[in-house]
Amino acid sequence: xxxxxxxxxxxxxxxxxxxxxxxxxxxxxxxxxxxxxxxxxxxxxxxxxxxxxxxxxxxxxxxxxxxxxxxxxxxxxxxxxxxxxxxxxxxxxxxxxxxxxxxxxxxxxxxxxxxxxxxxxxxxxxxxxxxxxxxxxxxxxxxxxxxxxxxxxxxxxxxxxxxxxxxxxxxxxxxxxxxxxxxxxxxxxxxxxxxxxxxxxxxxxxxxxxxxxxxxxxxxxxxxxxxxxxxxxxxxxxxxxxxxxxxxxxxxxxxxxxxxxxxxxxxxxxxxxxxxxxxxxxxxxxxxxxxxxxxxxxxxxxxxxxxxxxxxxxxxxxxxxxxxxxx
Amino acid sequence: xxxxxxxxxxxxxxxxxxxxxxxxxxxxxxxxxxxxxxxxxxxxxxxxxxxxxxxxxxxxxxxxxxxxxxxxxxxxxxxxxxxxxxxxxxxxxxxx
Amino acid sequence: xxxxxxxxxxxxxxxxxxxxxxxxxxxxxxxxxxxxxxxxxxxxxxxxxxxxxxxxxxxxxxxxxxxxxxxxxxxxxxxxxxxxxxxxxxxxxxxxxxxxxxxxxxxxxxxxxxxxxxxxxxxxxxxxxxxxxxxxxxxxxxxxxxxxxxxxxxxxxxxxxxxxxxxxxxxxxxxxxxxxxxxxxxxxxxxxxxxxxxxxxxxxxxxxxxxxxxxxxxxxxxxxxxxxxxxxxxxxxxxxxxxxxxxxxxx
Numbered sequence: 001x002x003x004x005x006x007x008x009x010x011x012x013x014x015x016x017x018x019x020x021x022x023x024x025x026x027x028x029x030x031x032x033x034x035x036x037x038x039x040x041x042x043x044x045x046x047x048x049x050x051x052x053x054x055x056x057x058x059x060x061x062x063x064x065x066x067x068x069x070x071x072x073x074x075x076x077x078x079x080x081x082x083x084x085x086x087x088x089x090x091x092x093x094x095x096x097x098x099x100x101x102x103x104x105x106x107x108x109x110x111x112x113x114x115x116x117x118x119x120x121x122x123x124x125x126x127x128x129x130x131x132x133x134x135x136x137x138x139x140x141x142x143x144x145x146x147x148x149x150x151x152x153x154x155x156x157x158x159x160x161x162x163x164x165x166x167x168x169x170x171x172x173x174x175x176x177x178x179x180x181x182x183x184x185x186x187x188x189x190x191x192x193x194x195x196x197x198x199x200x201x202x203x204x205x206x207x208x209x210x211x212x213x214x215x216x217x218x219x220x221x222x223x224x225x226x227x228x229x230x231x232x233x234x235x236x237x238x239x240x241x242x243x244x245x246x247x248x249x250x251x252x253x254x255x256x257x258x259x260x261x262x263x264x265x266x267x268x269x270x271x272x273x274x275x276x277x278x279x280x281x282x283x284x285x286x287x288x289x290x291x292x293x294x295x296x297x298x299x300x301x302x303x304x305x306x307x308x309x310x311x312x313x314x315x316x317x318x319x320x321x322x323x324x325x326x327x
Numbered sequence: 328x329x330x331x332x333x334x335x336x337x338x339x340x341x342x343x344x345x346x347x348x349x350x351x352x353x354x355x356x357x358x359x360x361x362x363x364x365x366x367x368x369x370x371x372x373x374x375x376x377x378x379x380x381x382x383x384x385x386x387x388x389x390x391x392x393x394x395x396x397x398x399x400x401x402x403x404x405x406x407x408x409x410x411x412x413x414x415x416x417x418x419x420x421x422x423x
Numbered sequence: 424x425x426x427x428x429x430x431x432x433x434x435x436x437x438x439x440x441x442x443x444x445x446x447x448x449x450x451x452x453x454x455x456x457x458x459x460x461x462x463x464x465x466x467x468x469x470x471x472x473x474x475x476x477x478x479x480x481x482x483x484x485x486x487x488x489x490x491x492x493x494x495x496x497x498x499x500x501x502x503x504x505x506x507x508x509x510x511x512x513x514x515x516x517x518x519x520x521x522x523x524x525x526x527x528x529x530x531x532x533x534x535x536x537x538x539x540x541x542x543x544x545x546x547x548x549x550x551x552x553x554x555x556x557x558x559x560x561x562x563x564x565x566x567x568x569x570x571x572x573x574x575x576x577x578x579x580x581x582x583x584x585x586x587x588x589x590x591x592x593x594x595x596x597x598x599x600x601x602x603x604x605x606x607x608x609x610x611x612x613x614x615x616x617x618x619x620x621x622x623x624x625x626x627x628x629x630x631x632x633x634x635x636x637x638x639x640x641x642x643x644x645x646x647x648x649x650x651x652x653x654x655x656x657x658x659x660x661x662x663x664x665x666x667x668x669x670x671x672x673x674x
Contacts, residue, residue: 051450300572
């Protein structure tokens with residue numbers, strides 16, 4: 001590395017170490033920029049793909065109150081995707097390019113959304129567990145070193161606070177309902193628990209990005225720390241519902257002051273990441289279809305905007321022109 | 328070519344209530360200014376966050392360069408006489 | 424009179440519910456993120472209006488039915504929405520055209536309902552009119568944008584307009600219920616609304632460079648419940664699935 005580059009990087013790291021925020025036009029190492037683009041766009045894609053399993057139930061919500069609440073929540077996710085694409089765009093890449101990568105299967109998104117939503121209880125479990133897991137990560141990211149990402153996260157965390165409560169309330173209602181409803185809730189927890197734990201990513205030993213991301217203060221906690229934090233917070237909530245967490249090894253450990261838990265099925269994790277989850281193909285196809293079928297709409301809006309501007313300019317050049325034509 | 332079809336990026340500024348100035352809220356895509364206002368309303372004021380919206384196409388914003396930050400902003404750091412605490416007045420003098 | 428008022432509120436509520444439901448089908452599948460959010464906002468407004476109206480309908484009926492009883496436990500024959508709003512989403516052109524053709528009517532309807540003799544309906548209308556004003560502005564702008572956009576968008580919009588035009592007559596068709604409501608000072612005169620509606624629609628279609636269909640037979644039967652289209656049954660099958668599969672439970 002040439003000395004000038006080295007000096008710049010040292011300066012950059014010093015700013016990070018002093019907890020200064022990095023802003024779009026500041027100098028930053030290429031790798032930092034790339035890491036951020038990868039992470040922020042994955043995050044944005046996750047929000048947008050994450051709309052699908054919930055959208056699957058919005059037309060079947062069992063009451064009008066539930067329907068508006070779920071709809072508002074999914075809409076928030078669209079908004080969050082939008083904020084995040086915006087944050088990524090400050091790094092000099094446009095949304096269209098990021099979407100192309102997603103649609104080509106070259107970009108990742110959270111694997112949890114490759115599982116199917118099969119019952120109304122899943123709207124509860126997704127809100128409680130998936131949003132619950134996401135929020136652990138997002139609260140940490142409000143302090144991430146890149147300014148626009150941190151600001152988007154602040155906004156997102158503020159808005160997300162009702163999502164988890166909504167999910168938990170759905171399950172609470174089911175658990176206080178009939179046997180069939182309780183069974184529906186338990187079945188849902190059984191299916192979503194392990195995928196929710198996988199949301200935090202591979203364990204620290206196997207995570208390729210964690211160390212550098214921690215040094216750059218993009219991440220401020222490791223995957224395993226966040227996962228443990230999530231389990232510790234969530235298990236008592238499951239107890240309160242009267243549901244059984246599907247992990248026979250789950251047990252409070254006084255010495256560690258944490259829950260011990262069973263081994264995650266990493267083979268399943270990597271398999272879904274590779275594209276073999278139950279819904280990978282469907283999710284991606286749904287996104288591609290929406291984008292392709294929207295192409296004529298986007299194009300027409302642009303064409304109209306240009307036409308109108310042109311008409312405006314013509315009027316400005318020859319303000320009496322139109323009158324002459326008319327009269 | 329694809330560039331032509333994409334909706335440009337707009338920056339959104341929101342006044343949260345009368346008496347406060349507009350503050351940068353974020354960005355979005357829109358084909359024209361009216362659409363940008365409406366999208367901003369739908370995206371950034373879903374929870375009654377605003378009473379007024381400004382939008383401007385991002386490419387029209389000129390920003391100062393961080394390389395010049397030192398020459399632009401540091402000189403203000405030692406102008407302490409611009410701040411009220413620079414002036415010593417006896418405690419008996421009130422309301423000043 | 425009470426029965427007519429109940430029917431009338433069902434019409435208002437069902438229009439809002441069915442169209443809101445249709446729009447919610449777009450959620451996650453919009454042509455661009457910004458429009459996904461915009462359409463969901465309209466869906467939220469409409470389902471919100473439906474809740475107030477159906478709740479009030481239940482009160483007026485006086486046999487203890489709630490908004491959810493009314494939404495989830497009536498079959499096709501019990502629904503009182505106009506045929507237009509139950510038509511499937513189709514492409515974005517159909518969705519926007521359906522929205523505009525309905526919004527333009529709904530706007531003048533609610534403008535008038537703000538002066539209804541019924542206090543509660545007046546209050547609901549006062550709140551709704553702000554939302555509906557925005558809906559009409561949104562759908563009008565998109566009519567123009569897509570009608571006068573590209574060759575393809577123009578064709579799609581014209582096709583949508585040709586498909587949906589026959590459902591516009593029902594909007595201002597005067598039925599017995601409408602007459603009773605007009606006499607009671609609760610509902611507006613649909614003749615005068617028809618004039619305003621035609622004027623608004625013609626103006627926007629002209630700006631959108633679209634041809635207004637002429638001489639088409641007008642379908643009706645939705646708001647009287649006499650004959651809905653086949654589409655409504657499928658919509659209700661989805662909307663009501665959980666309540667029907669697990670009857671009588673709290674959700």
